[in-house]
Amino acid sequence: MPDAHPHPEPSPAHPRPEPFLARTAPEALHDLRARLRATRWPDAPEDAGWSLGTDLAYLRELVTYWAEEFDWPAQEAALARLPRFRVPVGGLGIHYVHARAVAPTGPVLPLVLSHGWPDSFWRYSKVVPLLTDPGAHGADPADAFDVVVPDMPGYGYSDRPTGAPLDSIAVAGLWAELMDVLGYERFGAAGGDVGSHVSRYLALDHPDRVVAVHRTDAGVPRFFGDPAELAPEEHAWLEGGAAWGAAEGAYAAMHRTKPQTAAFGLTDSPAGLAAWIVEKLRSWSDCGGDIERSYTKDEILTNVTLYWLTETIGSSMRMYHANAAIAPAQLSRRVEVPSGFSIFPGDLVRPPRAWLHRVANAVRVTEPERGGHFAPFEEPELYARELRAFFRPYRAAAAS
Template sequence: MTDASAVQPFDETASDEALDDLRRRLVATRWPDDPADAGWSLGTDVDYLRDLVAYWADGFDWRAQEATLSRLPRFRSTVDGLSIHFVHARAVAGSDRAVPLLLNHGWPDSFWRFTKVIDLLTDPAAHGGDPADAFDVVVPDMPGYGYSETPAGAALDSKAVAALWAALMSRLGYESFVTAGGDIGSGVSRYLALDFPSQVRAVHRTDAGVPAPDQDTSLLTAPERRWLDESAHWTATEGAYNAMHRTKPQTAAFGLTDSPVGLAAWIIEKLRSWSERGLDAYARDEILTLVTMYWLTGTIGSSMRMYNANAAIPAAEQKRFVEVPSGFTVFPGEITHPPREWMERVANTVRVTEAPRGGHFAAFEEPEVYVDELREFFRPFRG
C-alpha cells in the first residue's frame, strides 16, 4: 500500500510578481543582430523568436496552462532527502490487470514530455484501445528539473536517479513495475534494470547509448561502425550544446537563467532540430508551457549539470549488460539510429521496431504511436 503520510498532493501556482517580471524581461529584450538569410542555419531564427516572444508577452495565458496541468494527479514526496514532484495516474476503475509503468524524461524537458500519453495509457478503452492494456503511470521530474528539488551539491547522475525512482515506486506500493524512457531517461531506465532487476520486469528505450570511452570499436560490426561515423558527424555539427553541458554548464546558466528569450532560444532550437516535423510538431502554447516551466522554476542550470554528472560515470558502469528483457523503438526523426546489432550487444533485446513517424520527443510529437509501442512491448510482461 502507498505510504500516504509521505506522499502529498501538489499544485503549484506562480505568483503574479513572477509573471509580471517575466513580461517585463520579454518586453525589454536586447535582440542580437540578424544576419541576412541566416534563418536557422546558425541557431535559433531571430524572426521566428521575435514573433513568438511578442505572443509570449501579450497573448500566452500561463494561468490557463497551469489550470490544465493542475488537472493531472500530481504529488510531492521526499526521497533520500530530496523533494520530488511526480504524476501518479492510476488506471481507470476495473482495470484489474493494470501494470505500473514508470516513465523517464530527458532534456530539455520534464514530466511535460509525457503529458499527452497519460490518459491513453491509463484508459485505453476510452481511446479505441484494449482495456487489458491499462497502466498505472508514474512520471517524476528528475532532481533539478521542473518542480523537483535541486540537489544542494553536485548534480545526480542517471544511476543515482534510478535508485531514487526504485525507492519512490516502493513507496507507492509497487513491488515490481516496467519502465520506459528517452534521452537521459533512457539511461535512467537502463540503470533501473541493471541495479534493481528484482523490481523491473522489462525496460523500453528509444535510444541505446553509445560505446564507453575505452571500448574497442574495432570489434564492432560494419553497421555499428557506420552508425558511430554518423554519430560523430552529428556531434561535430549539432553537439556543441552537449560539450557545454558536460564541461562548463554553469557558464551558460548565467545568461539562460537571467534572460527568458535566451532560455527560449536554447530550448526551442532543440525542439525544432530533434523533432521529425520540426516546430510543426508543437502548438505555440505547448512550446511556451515547457519554456515557462523552466523559467519559473529556474532549473535550466541544474538540468544541464546532469550532463556533467553523467560524464563522470565510470566506463565499467557504461559497459554493463542489461539482463532484464529490453525493447527498443527507433523513430525516424531521432538524433541517431543504432543498428540492432548494437542493441543486442548492450541488452537482452527481445523486440526492436521502427516507428512510422516521430522523433526525439516521440511521446509528445506522436503520442498514439508511442503508446502503441509501449502497449505492444509490455504486453507479455503483465504477469
C-alpha cells in the same frame, strides 16, 4: 462489489506523498512579460534562418506571443488536471504524476516514465490518459497501466540538489525508492534521452524489480571493446555519432564542462532561455524544419515557462556534468532485463539493431512511422501503442 484490481497503498515506512498544485504569483508573470518586452536582440546574417542556431525572426515572433498572448494560467490549470504529488525521496522533494489505471480488465502494470532534457513531466502529459485508460481511446482495457512520471532532481517542480549534481545511476536509485514508497514491488520502466539512461540503470541495478524496460534510444554511442568485434553497421553508427557530436553537440559539451557559465544568461533572460530550448525542439523533432508542425506555440511555451518559473535550467544542465563522470565500466554493462526499443524516424542518431542487441537483451525493436526525440509529446498515440505492445507479455510477472 470489491475492487478486482485493488491499488497498492503507499508504504507506511516512508513519508506520505502530499498532493501538489502549482500556483504562480501574478508578480512572477509581470516580471516575465517585462523582461520579454525589454529583450535586447542580437544581429544575424541576412537569410541565416536556422543554419547558425535559433532563427532570429522566429524567436522574435515567439517572444512577442509569449509577452502579449500566451495564457500561462490556462496552461497551468491544464497541467493541474494530472494527479500530481510531492514526497521526500533520498533527502530531496520529488514532484511526480501518479495516475491510476481506469477500469482495467487484467493485471495492472505499474510503469515509471523518465523524461530527458530540455523538458520535464511535460514530455508525458499527453500520453498519461492513453496509458491509464486505453479503453476510452480505442485500445484494449487490459493494457491499462498505473503511471508514475517523476521530475528528475533539478528539473521541473522537484528539488534542485544543493551539493553535487546527481547522475543517472543515482536518479535510478531514487526512482526505485519512489516506487517502493508508492507500494509497487515490481514494475516496468521506460524513457528517452537522459530518461533512457535512468531506465537503463533501473534495469541494471534493480533487475529483481524491473520486469522489462523500454527505451526510445540507446544513448550517445560509446564503445570500449575491440573495434574488430563490431559489425559494419555498428562502425557506421559510431562514426555517425561522432559526426553528429561535432556538428550538433556544442550544447552538450557546454553542459558537461561549464554548465554554470551558461546558466547565468539563461536564468536571467527568458528570450535566451527560449532560444536555447526551442532550437533543440525543432532540431530533434520529426517536423521537417517547421517546429509548429510538431508543437503549437502554447505547447512550446508551456515547456519553456516551466523552466523559467522553476529556475531549473542551470540545475538541469548540471546533470550532464554528473553523467560525464560515470565510469566506462558502468557504461559498458549489458542490460539483461527484457528490453524494447522504439526507434522513431526523426530522432537524433538512430542505432542499428546489431548495436541494440549488443547493449541489451533486445526482445523487441520497432521503427514507428512518425515521431522524433520527444515522441511521447509529438506522437502520443503511436508512443502509447508501442508501450502497450511491448509490455503486454510482462504484466503477469509484475502482478505475481
